[in-house]
Amino acid sequence: MNILAFGSHPDDVEFLCGGTLLKYKKMGHKIFIALTTSGNIGSNVIEGRENIAAIREKEQLEAASFFDAKVRFLRYNDEGLVDSEALRKDIIDAIRWANPDVIFTNPPQDNSTDHNVTGTVVGRVMLSLVGKNVPSTVEPMKKFPSLFYWDTSAGVNFVPEVYVDITKEYEEKIKALLCHKSQISWMSEYEDQEFTDSCRIICEFRGLQAGYKYAEAFSSFRLHGVMPNFALLPL
Numbered sequence: 001m002n003i004l005a006f007g008s009h010p011d012d013v014e015f016l017c018g019g020t021l022l023k024y025k026k027m028g029h030k031i032f033i034a035l036t037t038s039g040n041i042g043s044n045v046i047e048g049r050e051n052i053a054a055i056r057e058k059e060q061l062e063a064a065s066f067f068d069a070k071v072r073f074l075r076y077n078d079e080g081l082v083d084s085e086a087l088r089k090d091i092i093d094a095i096r097w098a099n100p101d102v103i104f105t106n107p108p109q110d111n112s113t114d115h116n117v118t119g120t121v122v123g124r125v126m127l128s129l130v131g132k133n134v135p136s137t138v139e140p141m142k143k144f145p146s147l148f149y150w151d152t153s154a155g156v157n158f159v160p161e162v163y164v165d166i167t168k169e170y171e172e173k174i175k176a177l178l179c180h181k182s183q184i185s186w187m188s189e190y191e192d193q194e195f196t197d198s199c200r201i202i203c204e205f206r207g208l209q210a211g212y213k214y215a216e217a218f219s220s221f222r223l224h225g226v227m228p229n230f231a232l233l234p235l
Helices: 012-026 049-067 085-098 115-122 126-130 168-178 182-191 195-209
Strands: 001-005 029-039 070-077 102-105 148-152 161-166 215-220
Touching: 001 012, 001 070, 001 085, 001 115, 001 148, 001 161, 012 029, 012 102, 012 161, 012 168, 012 195, 029 049, 029 085, 049 070, 049 182, 070 085, 085 115, 085 126, 102 215, 115 126, 148 195, 161 195, 168 195, 182 215, 195 215
Parallel strands: 001 029, 001 102, 029 070, 102 148
Antiparallel strands: 148 215, 161 215
């Protein structure tokens, strides 16, 4: 299968979906990552948006190597994302590029506008993925993928439908997350705790709910004619 993780910023994927992607990799599936922004305001230390974006894209490519993943950057401005015809076309192109059986993306009720817009638009374009007359540089898909939303940043306003046991993958997930070196001091200052601590806490919390040491939680996207296939998850 082809698996697409569609995030808003570098580190979204590793933080909330990394363990699940590692399970898919072990099973021999192909992993793709797409990002709507390159996180070009995500630093109080690095000068210049272009420099921040370049550093964060390099970090994302390093992290993606843990999943043997191909990466596509859409390069919209960080915290400037709005639903638009251009964004929809770019997201359709990115999804068709990966031709996924399963998509994971940001939930539309998270703490960042970029997260909310990315997750919302990915859902809104689902029916367009198979349309032959939809403007796109990539051939239409032949079938609808299953779409799942990963957890919110701290589990707030999120009701899981399914949990993936990532106990065996947790340490590798953290190694991938730590590739985002530019975010370690930035996020620690922002959240008043260590960068990896917030990740550990949410994985432990979801693990506690599901009866595992560490888990990642997901909910599903549902639309007439586009229903999730839970059998495709690495449970």
